[in-house]
Amino acid sequence: xxxxxxxxxxxxxxxxxxxxxxxxxxxxxxxxxxxxxxxxxxxxxxxxxxxxxxxxxxxxxxxxxxxxxxxxxxxxxxxxxxxxxxxxxxxxxxxxxxxxxxxxxxxxxxxxxxxxxxxxxxxxxxxxxxxxxxxxxxxxxxxxxxxxxxxxxxxxx
Amino acid sequence: xxxxxxxxxxxxxxxxxxxxxxxxxxxxxxxxxxxxxxxxxxxxxxxxxxxxxxxxxxxxxxxxxxxxxxxxxxxxxxxxxxxxxxxxxxxxxxxxxxxxxxxxxxxxxxxxxxxxxxxxxxxxxxxxxxxxxxxxxxxxxxxxxxxxxxxxxxxxxxxxxxxxxxxxxxxxxxxxxxxxxxxxxxxxxxxxxxxxxxxxxxxxxxxxxxxxxxxxxxxxxxxxxxxxx
Numbered sequence: 001x002x003x004x005x006x007x008x009x010x011x012x013x014x015x016x017x018x019x020x021x022x023x024x025x026x027x028x029x030x031x032x033x034x035x036x037x038x039x040x041x042x043x044x045x046x047x048x049x050x051x052x053x054x055x056x057x058x059x060x061x062x063x064x065x066x067x068x069x070x071x072x073x074x075x076x077x078x079x080x081x082x083x084x085x086x087x088x089x090x091x092x093x094x095x096x097x098x099x100x101x102x103x104x105x106x107x108x109x110x111x112x113x114x115x116x117x118x119x120x121x122x123x124x125x126x127x128x129x130x131x132x133x134x135x136x137x138x139x140x141x142x143x144x145x146x147x148x149x150x151x152x153x154x155x156x157x
Numbered sequence: 158x159x160x161x162x163x164x165x166x167x168x169x170x171x172x173x174x175x176x177x178x179x180x181x182x183x184x185x186x187x188x189x190x191x192x193x194x195x196x197x198x199x200x201x202x203x204x205x206x207x208x209x210x211x212x213x214x215x216x217x218x219x220x221x222x223x224x225x226x227x228x229x230x231x232x233x234x235x236x237x238x239x240x241x242x243x244x245x246x247x248x249x250x251x252x253x254x255x256x257x258x259x260x261x262x263x264x265x266x267x268x269x270x271x272x273x274x275x276x277x278x279x280x281x282x283x284x285x286x287x288x289x290x291x292x293x294x295x296x297x298x299x300x301x302x303x304x305x306x307x308x309x310x311x312x313x314x315x316x317x318x319x320x321x322x323x324x325x326x327x328x329x330x331x332x333x334x335x336x337x338x339x340x341x342x343x344x345x346x347x348x349x350x351x352x353x354x355x356x357x358x359x360x361x362x363x364x365x366x367x368x369x370x371x372x373x374x375x376x377x378x379x380x381x382x383x384x385x386x
Contacts, residue, residue, distance in 0.1 A: 040375030043366050044346050074325045080186065080347050081325065083366060 044079055048087035051077075052096065056107060057118045063109040067097060158182050159204060159230075159302060159333065164213030166199055173199055175357035176213070181350070183301060183333040186324060190341060190380065191354035197337040198235075200354075201304045204335070205232045217302070228258045233295035235307040237287050241280035245273060245290055252294055264297035267328065271319065285316030292320060302333045309340040317343055324348075345376050353383050 038047050055061040068076065074084040088105060091097045095113045099105040108114065133143060159181040166174040173196040181187040189197045202208040204215055206222045217226055239248040245268070253259045268275055271289040279290060292308060309317050317340065323329060324347045338344065345365065353361040360383050368374050374382075 038346055040345055040377065041369060041373050043370040045366065046370075071327060071330070075322070075327075078321065078325050078346065080349060081330070082185065082349055083346075086366075 044083045045087040045090060048077070048079065048084065049090050049094070052091060053117050053121060056096070056114060057121050061107050063107055063114060065107045066104040067107060069104060158218060159335065160216040161200065161204070162214045162216070164200070164203060164215065165211045166196065166203065166208070167211055172357055177354070177357070177359055179352045179359055179362050181302070181333050181335050184331050185349040186334045186336065186347060187350045187352060188341070188344070188348045189335065189337045189352050189354060192384070195354045196357065197354065198306055201232060201306055201335065201337065204304060205230065228256070229300050230302040230304070231295045231298045231300045232304045233292060233306065233308065235310060237279065237291040239279055239294070241278070243279050244275065245277055245279065246275040248279065248290065248294060249275065252297070256298060258299045260297055260299045263328070264293065267293040267297055270326070270328070285312045288312055288316065289320065292323065296323065296328055300332070302335070303329065305334065305336040307337055307339070309338055309343060321347060341376055341380070351376055351379070353380065355384065
């Protein structure tokens with residue numbers, strides 16, 4: 001039998017387990033959801049998908065981790081339940097999550113998809129950065145040096 | 158589904174509604190928007206048959222409004238209709254006596270949801286809490302459709318946020334909601350469909366998410382385009 005959490009006592013009745021995992025999910029998503037700032041001009045469901053991708057890329061959501069139900073998510077990040085439904089459908093189509101009947105959805109364990117998510121986010125960030133510095137017309141070596149110092153400085157601080 | 162078909166309404170010589178049509182689906186939040194006096198409340202009243210219409214038809218789940226309909230639909234007016242000297246619990250009992258679709262369990266849940274004390278008298282409540290009691294009395298009914306008239310008007314930001322939480326909770330799961338509001342920014346992310354009214358007709362009926370996806374416009378952007386040209 002497969003249990004998602006090592007800490008789980010297998011002798012616990014099922015309902016306590018479910019409650020426990022719900023609280024766990026609520027706490028986690030509760031903490032991370034504080035920072036969701038939706039903009040008004042992009043479709044909300046795509047913003048939700050992106051939010052999940054970021055969480056996966058940073059490692060806040062780990063492969064195989066259970067994610068909240070659609071209703072729970074809608075409640076947490078204050079979006080329309082239909083939108084949450086659509087976001088989950090989109091993520092399922094992209095292979096980010098998978099859902100078995102009568103079970104909570106889980107983050108995929110497919111390494112290929114997961115590394116692609118990280119790559120895509122990184123590429124997008126670099127593109128934005130490049131577009132904004134290009135107008136300054138700085139030699140690439142100088143720029144890279146600057147990036148190197150800034151990046152390590154910020155990390156240490 | 159609520160279908161409003163070509164309804165017209167005159168107050169004396171003044172034509173308020175000149176053929177308004179739109180639909181509101183179950184499981185969706187439909188928002189009626191328009192400047193004051195455009196006839197939003199009149200439309201809600203017409204759906205509830207509280208005011209006669211001159212022409213047109215309103216169908217609820219394919220049927221015209223009849224006696225049984227009032228167990229399927231509820232109207233939450235912009236001001237509370239209970240007597241001020243009543244306690245919240247009295248108001249709840251009153252509803253329980255008059256409506257078979259009243260759900261006491263949900264009412265108790267809503268008391269907790271809005272953090273209200275049922276022993277408080279309505280006259281002693283702040284404006285925000287009065288609005289919450291008003292919503293509670295409507296939302297506790299087991300109905301398919303909920304009509305809300307200006308649930309946010311004149312209420313502080315935090316109470317508005319609490320009220321907006323209703324829309325994302327299980328409390329309106331699978332129900333159809335029609336809401337009128339001027340505080341569109343508060344609920345822009347929460348609504349499915351927008352119906353823009355002006356000069357007695359529907360100027361535009363659109364899905365909020367599609368406007369963002371296909372045109373990159375927020376609901377407020379679309380409103381500016383329509384009303385400020």
